[in-house]
Amino acid sequence: MTFSSIIRTLGRSPLATELLNKLKRHRYVQLNGLARLPKGLVASALAQQEGRSLLVVTATLEEAGRWVAGLEAMGWQTVHFYPTSEASPYELSYSDESEMTWGQMQVLADLVEKRETNANSKPIAIVSTERALQSHLPPPAAFEPYCLTLKRGMVQDSKILDRQLASMGYDRVALVEMEGQWSRRGDIVDVFPVAAELPVRLEWFGDDLEQIREFDPSSQRSLDKVERLVLTPTNFNAIIKAVLAEKKVDEINHLGSVDTENETEKFVRRLLGLAFEKPASLLDYLPENTLVVVDEPQGCEAHSDRWFENAEQQWKNCERESVVADGGTEKLPISHLKVPKIHRTFAESMADVAGFDRLELSELAEDSTTKKFQSSAEGDQLPSAINLASRPVPVMPHQFAKLSQMLREERDRGFTIFLVSAQPSRSVSLLSEHDCPAQFVVNPRDYLAIDKLQLQHVPVALKYSGLAELEGFIL
Structure with a gap:
């Protein structure tokens, strides 16, 4: 928290007052002439001055990592890194990136918890790439029912928990050692949430949840107590399959329970657009008053354009594959389903960002780095860029x-x-x-x-x- 006092000084300065007034009037401010450190300080000062959460959108994962390291010293209680993939959602390799999915679940679990405890929640900072603005998630209304909130002292039939964990994709084992596993020994249930750094031990007395403790998976020794825990599914396949089953998509009935080793499971993530008319992006999970910061918009657009070209090609390949497999096979009846298009251009993503107060930051002091986005959602003319002329x-x-x-x-x-x-x-x-x-x-x-x-x-x-x-x- 080294920079807390610097952010406090910035937040009380006439500069911050002027920028906040511009944000209230236009919901958009573009700042030029800022290096990485002052970018983080100014963005944090504006967000913390009004008690807002912060989303920082960068062009690359490397730059996102640098932002995370800086924000951790800027007074934020929680700084999340939201991982994204270079692969398109139509590639089968996209479903193999379980570490990425678990990292996303960790952020979504925190955002779901903030929705449930809105009055007492503190602002958080999230850093990701422009890929987080793409439609790649189930809508919050579909995701939240698959999240299980456990609180110390709650009353619930502990046996029901077994069925809930199985439906969420957790594997029952004798000894919990890695993410996505759970075990039971009498009234003690060990779970390793995919959205947590450490596994937790649930100590039941009958139907009363007496204690929730983290524990060391190597030594199995209990650690700190936890008052509240949000369990998420191990992946999004269970949600997609449940919605498709409700829509009576026959091919889904050929699939059994979630099994990451099953070849057919790799096809399920492709069908996100078939399950939901409008899949969600990270923006749909954010609190309404979140301040969205787009770092180097030109760089974000350039990376997004290259990814969009690849995604467009992969989607066309999927269409050709579905036509070839239209006769169906006993092994993969799901493979002939038509894959809806869910990728979009950077301009379309920025149209969703326009629903939030947003800050666009550039290091080069130019008149305008994002002319094509210089209009609000209502079509009003937005103010020109402000050159803060930061110098090293x-x-x-x-x-x-x-x-x-x-x-x-x-x-x-x-x-x-x-x-x-x-x-x-x-x-x-x-x-x-x-x-x-x-x-x-x-x-x-x-x-x-x-x-x-x-x-x-x-x-x-x-x-x-x-x-x-x-x-x-x-x-």
Whole structure:
């Protein structure tokens, strides 16, 4: 939480007030001239100032990972990485990416829990690629009934839980060691949710759920207590098959229970568009007041266009395969079903984003990087881009005399100065030797001390030892 005080200072600045007013008027603000670190600080300041959740959309998984590392130090209680695939939803390999599906389930479980406990939930940050804007999920109304919420002290027939876990795709084993498994020993049920980092142990007394504890899968020893748990299905196939069965799609009746080793299961995910007239994207699961940030819109569009071309080709291949297999085979009767088109262009995805307050961020200071999206959902003209003209601090390795001189100059110009260092005490000592007094604040949330130092125009030093790539900047 190193940057909490910096975000608080930004959130109370005239800049943040002006940007928030523009968001309220137009539901859209485009900012240019920002490097990665100030992008995260400005986006977090605007979202946290109004208690909003944050969704950051990037062009690549690598850039998404960098955003996650930065946001974890910016005052967010929870930062989720929502994984996406380079494959199209029509490729059979798409169904094999269980790790990706489990990562998505982890985010969706948190969002479902926020819907159920809306009054007490705290804002969260989610980072993903532009692929998360594609239609690739069942609608929330179809997904939520397949989620099981367990709370300590609840009353339920514990035997019903066995059937629920089986219907959600969990495998019964003697000893739980990996995701998607569960076991029972008398009144103790062990489950490894695909949406959690650790398995949980449910301790029942009759029909009363007395305790929920995490446990170590290697030693099987109980760890921390958990008050509430949301269990999700192991994949989306069970939901798709149930809806298709209700629609009386005969080929689905040839499939047995969920079995990831079964060849026919790989075809089920293709039929998302057949099960639902309008499949959902991650946007459909977000709280209404979420602030959506699109990082480098041009880069997002370029990556989306390449993926769209591949998806279009794969969809046409599926159509040809369904025609060839139209006679059906006893082995794969499902393979001749016509696969509906669910992929869409970046412009169509951005039309859904327009339903949220959104921020578009670019590092290059240009007049407009997204002219084709410069209109609101109602067709109103949107404001032009704002150039914040952030500039990097020159790299000065071991040159504290030059650094001190630069800090004094910026201080005299009225800038608020924060020093972020892995060794803040040493940095403060060296700066003091060069006639630039600074103060190390151990607790980055000690706002009274930080406010006092800022009134005295004393640079504030903060300790950071995380994994984010940091570069000094002047905003």
